[in-house]
Amino acid sequence: MAxxxxxxxxxxxxxxxxxxxxxxGLWFQEDFSSVDADRSGTxxxxxxxxxxxxxxxxxxxxxxxxxxxxxxxxxxxxxxxxPNLWKMLTSGGRGHPATVSRSEFESYTxxxxxxxxxxxxxxxxxxxxxx
Numbered sequence: 568m569a570x571x572x573x574x575x576x577x578x579x580x581x582x583x584x585x586x587x588x589x590x591x592g593l594w595f596q597e598d599f600s601s602v603d604a605d606r607s608g609t610x611x612x613x614x615x616x617x618x619x620x621x622x623x624x625x626x627x628x629x630x631x632x633x634x635x636x637x638x639x640x641x642x643x644x645x646x647x648x649x650p651n652l653w654k655m656l657t658s659g660g661r662g663h664p665a666t667v668s669r670s671e672f673e674s675y676t677x678x679x680x681x682x683x684x685x686x687x688x689x690x691x692x693x694x695x696x697x698x
Contacts, residue, residue, distance in 0.1 A: 568619065572612050582609035626652075626676045630669060640666040 575583050575591035583591075585599045588610070595602040595610075595618065602610045602618040633641050633649035646653045646667075 568615065569612060572615060582607075582611055583615075584609050623673075623676050627669075627673060630672050634669070639669045641669075641672070642666050 571591070571593070572583065575587050575593055577587055577590070583593070585608070588595060588599055595615075599610070600606070602614055604614045604617060629649050629652050630641060633645045633652050635645050635648070641649075641652065643666075652672075
C-alpha cells in the first residue's frame, strides 16, 4: 500500500490530492472524501490505512451477518441476503460458489485492499480457491 501511495504522490509532499488519486487510478478516486478523514483536501498514508481497515472490517461484518447458521461458511442462499457480499463473490465471471469460508473471504478482502499491483481489477479466484 505504501508503494502505491508513494507512486501516486507525484509531487512528493507526503499527501495525495484528488487529482493524484485519479491519475493513479486508486480505489478511492470516485469517493475521495470517504478517505480524507480530516477534510483537508488531501489524503495521508495514515488516512489511507485507516480507510482500508474500516472497509475490510465492514466487509467482514457483512460476512458475519450473512452467516446465518454461524458455521463459518456462507452459502449461495446466505450470500443473497447481503447484496455487497453477493456482488463481490459473483463479479468478474467467477460464477456462484457453493460456499465460501470466513478465512477465504478475509483473504479476498485483504487482497482487494492491500495488493501491491497496478491492476485494481485483479482479485484472487476464491471460487476455485486459487490465490
